[in-house]
Every structure is written in C-alpha cells, then in structure tokens.
Amino acid sequence: MQAADWYAAHGKMPRLYVPATFEVGGTLTLPEGPARHLTRVLRMGEGAPLVLFDGNGQEAGARLSDVSRKCTTITLEALWPGEGESPFAVHLGQAVSKGDRMDYAIQKAVELGVAAITPLYTERGDVRLKGEREAKKLAHWQAVAASACEQCGRAVVPPVHPPQPLDEWLSQRDEPLRLMLHLATGNAFAQAPKPVAAALLIGPEGGLTPDDITAAQAADFIPLTLGPRVLRTETAPVVALTLLQHHFGDL
Known part of the structure; x- marks a missing residue:
C-alpha cells in the first residue's frame, strides 16, 4: 500500500513521529506525550487510524488497538517510503538567537526541506549556552524539528547538531556551493x-x-x-x- 491509498481510505488523520522499527502486523506502545494528545486532546478511541513516521524515511499506516490509562498501543497495518525530501541538501548554519526566534527559524527551515541545522556562536551573538542548559536547549530544538516534520509531511527528521563556534563550523564545510547572507x-x-x-x-x-x-x-x-x-x-x-x-x- 502507498500513502495515497491509506489517506484515500481513511481521510485526514493525525501524523506522529515515533522513532521505532516498523513492521506490518507489529505493535508499538506510544510515548506518553503522543498518547495523551491522541486520547485526551483528540479523543480518539480504539480502531482510529493514524500515520506514523520513524524519522529515517519510513512511514506506516496504523490503528489504535488498545487505549487505557496505563498505555496506548497501536498496530501497524501498512508501510511505505516517505516522500517530501528535497533533492538539494542544504546544511543551515544559524546563529543562535534569543527567545522563540530560534524555534521559528528551525521550524521554517525544516518545512522548507533543510537537510541539517547547526546553531552557531558568532562574534556579535549574545547567547552562549553551556553544560546542562545547552543539552536541554538542543533537545528542545530537535523536538521542534520533529514537530515541524509531523506538520509538513516529511518522514526524515533533519538533525540539529550541537551548537559550535562559527569558525569550527566553517572549517568542516565541504559542500560544493557555500553561501552567506550579508x-x-x-x-x-x-x-x-x-x-x-x-x-x-x-x-x-x-x-x-x-x-x-x-x-x-x-x-x-x-x-x-x-x-x-x-x-x-x-x-x-x-x-x-x-x-x-x-x-x-x-x-
């Protein structure tokens, strides 16, 4: 079955990122966050259809098979390769910004097909993250990228690399075309x-x-x-x- 067939048969439905191995006929227990969203916010019950993607290019048509307070289980019914990836791989080096502007930049870059993102510390940038604070912010940014993939239809979640100084990032570049906005x-x-x-x-x-x-x-x-x-x-x-x-x- 292809994605078009599943959507034609079931119409519009939630699309979730679940980093797991997909097999037709297999079952998965949803993480607490997605499970709560489906059952408490969307009020979906057993038998409701949905679409999953693993973040590495695989999609699956699934149904809720068991809904309880302790866990929410789904059964996978169909698999297909994900679509929506750009043939032009762009690695975005984005100077770290304050507030939610970095979230917005990551979200929109993912929607526009970016292949990878590296937050950068630049000379004029006044944001510096260290230790646990940097780790938490990086996890948050990666979650923003995954959420953007859920919305825009991508099945590959682009990596958000740990922040690094601009000169380090520049020294690692080997892309044939390299551009900056100035x-x-x-x-x-x-x-x-x-x-x-x-x-x-x-x-x-x-x-x-x-x-x-x-x-x-x-x-x-x-x-x-x-x-x-x-x-x-x-x-x-x-x-x-x-x-x-x-x-x-x-x-």
Missing part, C-alpha cells in the same frame, strides 16, 4: 525581464475550497504549487514572496 555586500541575484505588478492569493489552514479555486480561476488566477511539503499559512507567503522577489523583484 546585507552590506554589493552582490545581487541576476534579474530577468519582469512584470511590474502581481496579485498573490494564499489560502487559510486547510486550503482553499473548490468554490474559492473556481472563483479565482475565473478571475484569471493561475494555480501554482510550492513543492511537495505542506507549508503553514504563515510560511507560504514567506516562500512565495521570496520566489517572486528573486525572479522579478530586488532580491
């Missing part, structure tokens, strides 16, 4: 002939309805996709506007 540089992307204006329509969470799409097409809107991963509604304009500005604007 506002003061005079280098810019080449611009092609461009229209002078555009209208951009982006739907809400859950997408546009068939009536919305029909109305937009009647107004000469062209339907486009941003790729195989499902972007959040606040991410889609970031990506779409970046692409438009790159091709036709001033990026």
Whole structure:
C-alpha cells in the first residue's frame, strides 16, 4: 500500500513521529506525550487510524488497538517510503538567537526541506549556552524539528547538531556551493525581464475550497504549487514572496 491509498481510505488523520522499527502486523506502545494528545486532546478511541513516521524515511499506516490509562498501543497495518525530501541538501548554519526566534527559524527551515541545522556562536551573538542548559536547549530544538516534520509531511527528521563556534563550523564545510547572507555586500541575484505588478492569493489552514479555486480561476488566477511539503499559512507567503522577489523583484 502507498500513502495515497491509506489517506484515500481513511481521510485526514493525525501524523506522529515515533522513532521505532516498523513492521506490518507489529505493535508499538506510544510515548506518553503522543498518547495523551491522541486520547485526551483528540479523543480518539480504539480502531482510529493514524500515520506514523520513524524519522529515517519510513512511514506506516496504523490503528489504535488498545487505549487505557496505563498505555496506548497501536498496530501497524501498512508501510511505505516517505516522500517530501528535497533533492538539494542544504546544511543551515544559524546563529543562535534569543527567545522563540530560534524555534521559528528551525521550524521554517525544516518545512522548507533543510537537510541539517547547526546553531552557531558568532562574534556579535549574545547567547552562549553551556553544560546542562545547552543539552536541554538542543533537545528542545530537535523536538521542534520533529514537530515541524509531523506538520509538513516529511518522514526524515533533519538533525540539529550541537551548537559550535562559527569558525569550527566553517572549517568542516565541504559542500560544493557555500553561501552567506550579508546585507552590506554589493552582490545581487541576476534579474530577468519582469512584470511590474502581481496579485498573490494564499489560502487559510486547510486550503482553499473548490468554490474559492473556481472563483479565482475565473478571475484569471493561475494555480501554482510550492513543492511537495505542506507549508503553514504563515510560511507560504514567506516562500512565495521570496520566489517572486528573486525572479522579478530586488532580491
């Protein structure tokens, strides 16, 4: 069975990251967090379908087989290889930032297909993590990456490496293309002939309805996709506007 067949048979359902070995007919006991979310928040009972992914590219169609206060067990019914991975492997070196900005950067980078992330200590950066505090923050960032994979449809959870000084990260790079963003540089992307204006329509969470799409097409809107991963509604304009500005604007 393929993913499309499982979704066609069962419709929209929760998708969870469970780092385990998947076998058809096998059973798994869900960790406390996912189990509580399914049974207490979503109020799912025995027999309810869901999708799991192992973080290494494997997905599984499953059902809740036993729900109790002590544990929640699922039975795996189908396996298929995950989709949604970018053929272009980008390793993101991201300077550590304060507050939830680092969470946002990791979340959006995962949604956009990044292959790996390394938090960096830079000269102007004023965040320095050590010891237990660094370990806790790293575990939190990896959980943010896993959660983003649950939402966007990726079956591979990209690693968030331990923070390191910028010079160490630079010395390890062997990618054939290496880029940095630097506002003061005079280098810019080449611009092609461009229209002078555009209208951009982006739907809400859950997408546009068939009536919305029909109305937009009647107004000469062209339907486009941003790729195989499902972007959040606040991410889609970031990506779409970046692409438009790159091709036709001033990026």
